[in-house]
Amino acid sequence: MDSITLSSLSLFAATPEQIFESRRRTYAEWSGGLSLEEYLARDEFTDKQEVACEGRLITWVLAPRSNPTSLDFLCSCETFRRDGLVCSKANAKPKRVICYAIASVFTPLRFRADVSLLPAISPREWGAPPHRVAHAGDGLFSALWSDVGAEFYRRCGPTKDSDGWITRAPFSTIWDVKQESSSIDTSGWTLLDETGVMKLWEDDAENISRTLSPADNFQVSFSYLPHKGVAAFQHWRTTDILNKRGYAPIHHWGIIRDSNTFATWTFDIQSSAKTLLITRLKSSPENMKTLLAILMSVARKHGMERIEVYNLPDHLQSSAAHLGGLTVERDDHLPSFKWYGEEHSSEIAWLMNER
Template sequence: MASTYSLSELTLVKATPEQAIITNKNSFGEWGTHLSLEQYLSRETSLASLPFTSENFTVWVLVPRSTPETTTNILSACETFLRPALIISSSLQKQNCYSIASVFTPQEHRKNGYASYMMELLGKKLKENFQEVGFSFLYSDVGPVFYSRHGWKVFEHKEIQFNIENENFDSITSEAINVTQLSYSDIEEITKYDCSLIEKEIDFNSTKYKVVSLPTFECFEWTFARSEFYAKVKGFKEPNIWGAKVTNKEDKVIGFVLWTYNFSDNTLQILRIRSPDTNTTKLLIRQAKLYASYYNFKKITVWNPDLKLFTETVFIEGGELIERTKSLPSLAWYNNKSSSSSKDDVEWILNEMYAWC
């Protein structure tokens, strides 16, 4: 039977390498779907070596104060990723933010308040750096209440799902004269272009702070690596197309879409989409459908799209707008002028799937 500790006996620390391995072993039973333990640990090691994680990734563990390096009494754990961000009020500030992932309490330690206490301590640690880190966010799979109690307020969580069964793809390539597919080598350039435009397009006429976690190449690289890992494990041909762009007659990019392949759910997930109009949106979605069909995927998902650009596309392309019940985007705002974290103070720009981790 597992020992029970009072919360006053506990502390939150950065995990040792040995503790980090134990946290992955602990979570395998719940998150290691379709993988063996060896494969699961290999995936985590591989992802941790990428630029997105190698210097900006921390595993946190809730442990007894008396044995902070314990590998047998890790009561709860989570991960944080430090990422570049923008905060906009009357001016633009380049800061960082944290994304939080893999919040997990082993079965034998549940019902003791450990996860709640861990999030309370984590929130305090992250907020201490408010001058460099403006906010943190996570994606809740346990509904809107738990994390909200600790400062992470739920934001918009709409999703468009496109069902692509019985789709005719013959017309896609013929109509998409100005569409070019994006291979891995194209992604860094397109993400730099995107980030530069985000800064130029900022609207300062708002009573709210605006925040955005920037869609950098490194976060896409990390997500693509997950897809490639599952492709190998499940015996699929590794993907080599990760999106598409639409250009004008002068070969200037006017819109693009970046996606990833979820081989566990047989879904093509759109990570980021930039489009100036409904026609461009339709072209990009049809390209996504084409590449989903190569793996016999039946569904495409888009998180929190600009509905002005999708209304016609949804109707024509057979999409459905729903509210997600999982992966609810939740954000804590670290405004040093306020003693509380208020959702009403903040507008979350580009609340799209590229930010998930």
């Protein structure tokens, strides 16, 4: 790596062989107890889901310009193209935009430090821009959930002095699952099976597109939309792991009362405490008590130890605390965004910054 310069490298959409190599490499980091075959099979399954199809998922490699198809590429990552919305005080009607989520950033040990030490003082060091790739580009923002702290990605801007991905609101509200059940009146509430949650996320995306309103004190607000496989991704991943671990089939993935009162969830059985992780939540403070009691009974039924939600909206904070929820700042899965518009990141609000 002695003579390597930034301009001798570029980003390329991975060939099928490079995709395989990238997944083989990341297995060491993210196997989660799966065998290599199971891990690769899960990715192949994801490839066919809505979140990835129609060119939404692209694996990228950083490779020598002189040998773009090399299997000895320096690092790789994945991008998922998503639908997003932006609005502002001046243009309050939400506008559809292209945006991205970034995942599986990985550099093999032998290339680490070398890559991050490559100097980029001005865009000149990057050399000619990468070739245009079908289904990529035109994004207004992207986000990732950092497991390597906030600093590393902040420093990944195009030059030394410009911001990379900025961590925003890595908060979780957590309830311990109580073993004793309370009697609750669930009339009017409907548990949702797989088909039901898929429809809910579609309807929800439409609702959000109509009703999103800009945050105070920020020039521009953005949000991801949960449809086109975005929320479903968390669901499919979990189903696969639960099946492999021999969990009894889970029939319910959401609960709804009306279009303003619902929650959907996934199960995280890989972190230190088994968790029912809420993926979408909409409620009034008054409905939180029943909603939480239902979530408790679902969590208890499936042996979960806690219930967690990312960035509970302000208007639900006090009822959540009253119901025993503890809000903490996480040190992993840090939501971090890069804004490609003209505004500075500090002027941008991330709405519905959920899981």
